Amino acid sequence: MSRFSRRADRVAVERAELAGEASAEAAATLALDEPPIAAGADLTAAAFFDVDNTMMVGASIFHYARGLAARKYFTSSDLLKFASRQLRFRLRGAENLAVVGTARQEALSFVAGRSVDEIIRLGEEIYDETMADKIYPGTRAMAQRHLDAGQRVWLVTATPVELAQLIAQRLGLTGALGTVAESVDGIYTGALVGEMLHGRAKAAAVRAMAAREGLDLRRCTAYSDSINDLPMLSAVGTAVAVNPDSELRDVARQRGWQIRDFRTSRKPAVRIGVPSVLGVGAVGGAVLAGAAVRRRFRG
Structure with missing residues (x-):
């Protein structure tokens, strides 16, 4: 590995953390309002669920983007452009960092100056219109079993944290870990905090949450559909x-992991929402949809 490659990898790890x-x-x-801790609650174990094609059919960010397009926030051709770029990243098997930077800049220019409250309101509308009926009952039932056992359940997704929290709230879960973008005084600055919550960043978020909540990761469970989430699944x-x-599927068989399939079709090509093949190139799509947190972070 060259010195440049080692440095790039080190920077990527730092941004993921x-x-x-x-x-x-x-x-x-x-944080969502939680009831008082019940007697017998299991405080050191928890479950972490990926969203796209795990908890929900297709890509949540794509469903949200479609809702924004329907409200004339951007055009259908813009939506197709983002989908095409993300699919191209996946098929190449590697990300072009220059193109990733361009995608991020395009998206950041769109959200900069927009209100956090506006995006949250739109998220509530769009979830009820286009996402509520796309939840996999089987995956939802697995999450409920953890809740019934007294464990907390978090979603972990590249989807913007505001939208991820909304989905968790609608499903009655503990909360969500998602991509964070900076806002100051309730307005987007146009800057990401670190990187999109993807790959190594998801594992870092799970470890950070475990440290905050006093969880024993050896007693925790993670669920995902994608090889990109191998770091989280291995954590x-x-x-x-x-x-x-x-x-x-191949890795799960090799490692003896449980495999559950709730799809009616086994053909990946028919999954709803082509951008569900999220790679690092989906940073633009994630920020485009308006990830934000109510307080100011410095990245």
Whole structure:
């Protein structure tokens, strides 16, 4: 590995850690109202669920973007452009950092100066219109079993933290870890905190939440459909592959992980929402939808 590659990898790790810490802090800031701790609650175990194609059919950010397009926040051609770029990243098997930077800049220019409250309000409307009927009953039932056992349940997703918290609230879960973008005085600055919550950043967010909540990661469970979430799945004691892609299915079989499939079709191409193949290139799509946290973070 060249000196440049080592430096780039080190920077990527640092940004992932920053994104994870920011996500855990945002989750605490936006914490949902929880009932008093019940007798017999299991305080050192928890469950972490990916959202796209794990808890929800398709990509939540794409459903949200469609809602924004319907409200003339941007055009359908813009939506297709983002979807095409993200799919291209996945098919290449590697991310073009220059293009990623361009995608991020395009999205940041869109959200800069917009109100956090406005995006939250739109998120509530769009969830009820286009997302509520896309929750997998089987995955929702698994989350409920953790709740019934006295454990807390968090969503962990590249989706903006505000939207992720809304989904968690609608499902009756503890909360959510998501991508965080900076806001000052309730207005987007146009800057991400760290990086999109993806890959290593998800694992960092889970570790940060475990440290905050006193969880024993060996007693925690993680659920995902994607090989991109291997760092998160490997960070806990129990991993479950839900509606897995072919790479994750192979790893799950090798490691003896449970595999659950709630899809009516086994063909990945028919999954709703092409951008569910999120790679790092989806930073633009995530920020485009308006990730923000109510307080100011410095990245």
